[in-house]
Amino acid sequence: MASEPNVEVAPAPAGSPWRLAGRRLRRNRVALAFLGLFVLIVAFCLIAPLWASDVAHTGPNKTHTLEKIEAGGETREVVNREGKPIGPQWFEAGGRFFLGADGRLGRDEMVRLMYGGRTSLLVGFAAALIMTVLGTILGLLAGYYRGWADTLIARSMDVIWAFPVTLLAIALGLALAVGGLRIGPLHVSGDSIWIPVLVIGFVFVPYMVRPIRGEVLSLREKEFVEAAEAQGAGPLRVMFGELLPNMLSTIIVFFTLNVANAMLLEALLSFLGVGVQPPNTSWGTMMSSGFDLLTSAPLLTLLPGAMVLLTVLAVNVFGDGLRDALDPKSKVRLEAHSGLSAAETLEGIAP
């Protein structure tokens, strides 16, 4: 009886690629820490109505110019005769004006910071979703069909790309903030929050289309596409049933980075007065209104600025971690350049 050859087979990695990615992500403490920070920021914004009604007892747009509050055993004016707003009261006034008043209108800064964050996050996510969906569809069409479709889409993107993204966004924001947007029966008023969402989503589309198109061009030459076509799959099924699932990790990583870019651009546009329009508030509009009091009340500009910074940093670092987890080969390539060991990272990549 011949004995079986004593061959040591490396244990196959357990679970699906998504589970492996999850495991790699869990090991990335920095990415997880920033994910935690992002969750905290989102939670901070989500509890805005609770804080406003139960603690601050005011709304984000309620003015208190001539009001006085009892704080620390004394009566304090919310806005003094020279127009200077009250500073942070922490819990001295029972949570009212926790971070002080926002300016000469005497609105509660903490309440506005929370509500402003909701707007900034909404604009960031909605714009990122628009650019990701549009960019993916156009990239798929251009890369799969090539030929005239590719030429048409690529040249159209080149036209948008020819303008500096910030200037294009400012020009569109300015034009649409005045007249609104009217396409057939669809009418979006100039002060609607959807104007900055659409503007930001539109100007960033080429930045999404180009890499997706490149990846589709590469993937469509693979055997699994050939096999699908041989089995009679039509273009739509190949694009959305075969190519799209294989690009999902790339798209997810891009989406997180798009959120960060969209939030930054929203802050810039709103700071310049062509993004989110009053009475809506965002961290960008808060920076803009606080800027008038930069020397006497710098917190009014610094606080929303810090919130933008932390959110974008959190999203970016987590996005990087997600990329490393979903596409470890990219990290191997980076680490090979930097001379670091890739053994740990390669776990689970082997077929």
Added chain:
Amino acid sequence: MKKLGLVPLVLVVVAGCALGLSACGGSSGKEGGTLTGTYASFPTYLDPTLSYEVEGWTAMYDTYLPLLTYAHANGADGSKVVPGLAESMPKITNGGKTYTLTLRKGLKYSDGTPVKASDFAASIERIFKLNSAGSGFYEGIVGAEKFAETKSGGIPGIKTNDKSGKIEIDLVAPRGTFNNELALLYAAVLPADTPTKNLTTDPPPATGPYMITKVEPGRGWSYARNPYWAKANGPAIDTVPDGHVDKIEIKVVRNDSTQVNEIERDKADWMQTPISSDLYNKVKDKYEGTQFRVERPINLYMFWINTTQPPFDDLKVRQAVNYAVDTAALERIYAGSLAATHQILPEGMPGHEAFDLYPHNMAKAKELIAEANPSDRNVTVWTDNESPNDEAGAYYEGVLNELGFNAKLKTISGDNYYTVIGNESTPDLDTGWLAFYQDYPHPNDFFQLLFSGESISPTSNTNFSRIDDPKLNAKIAKLAQEPLGPEQEAEYAALDKAYMEQAPIVPYGTNTVSTFVDSEIDLDKVIFNPTFGQDLTSFQFK
């Protein structure tokens, strides 16, 4: 005897020295020197025919003189029209339709050429040839409207005689504001051969005490004394001061914080730019009385109310809004730079008589709203995006909501705010913020543009309340034809009350500006003319 004789002599010498010292050091100050001033932006025009902003008018008030001019004085005295290049105030005949003036003798431009009566006609023609913003003020001259179209053939309503210096101006209809309009910078007399183009970079020769010597567009400009002022014009014109400094250097410094800093570090002597609200109180607290002074130009900040559509077509609703707006809150929003008022004619304007028909009373306001019970409570509040006007709009929105309306704030760019709210096709023109700055200190300027039915137009409308009261329109038209005197001023004061009873606007204040100078400048002597701003001839080093 000798000793006794010396005592009175010594006393006389001591007394003489004391008097001399007090005369020299105490009140007269130093003559000469170079004044360094800063502007936040370069004026759109340094050409008197074209300039329409206070920045340009401040720059050219002492450089280009019209036949009449505004007195070089502070406050209400500075609103008086006095003879400039003309010998005296015009003789008005022919039922108020003919103005006759005579040029002072021996006047010269800064290049040495004599000033002629025919130069005035050419200067008025230049206004129309260049389509100046001031054209409208002179269209009442016979033949001016036709000249505005053809730009040739002269204006028959202006007759001049170079030999006698006589100038006769015929108007189509009597115009009570014409003296004020003749004293505007648009009508400054320039040589007849002055090129018909924007001369900002190469300003024409001057008639005033100073002349512009060098212009660096966007960066600054310089003045020197007009050499023919001391020789010819100065002795002839007693209404315009000679000035104290010999040279003036103006540089553009964009940031007002840097401008304040330059004055504090003795790098500049004066800043033309009003100090922003963030710095205003800091500078005021530190320097008021010594280097800082609050000035009151003639303007009115208000909320307009569209009287033609619900809910503001109801007088009770408009009166309620007037009671509800609290000027004390708006004073804080404007960080102390607003002087509260609740009437149309601001302080300093002829005809101003203080009153307040609607002292703040929210309970009364709510009572009036309950009585009116408007069915339409959805209102749009318009404002521009410039701080603190946007905040004033937000405050007003809050007040309307407190009154039970469903107010929605609409904030648009300050660049096209007046175009948008002045266009009748713009939807939801219910109410909004407005600032009105005088063209010249005559009450008709306010009433004609803001309230006359004639001013209602589909585009470029200036009667934002769209109030069209035939009786009050007739009153405005009648007063517009009469030269301003004590009787007319009293009638304008009554008109102020009559309009406020209709409550077409909610006036809330006059925006003040500031004069901030270096410690070397004698602040007490600096004149702020309500129309032209700081008077460059009044700056003097201590």
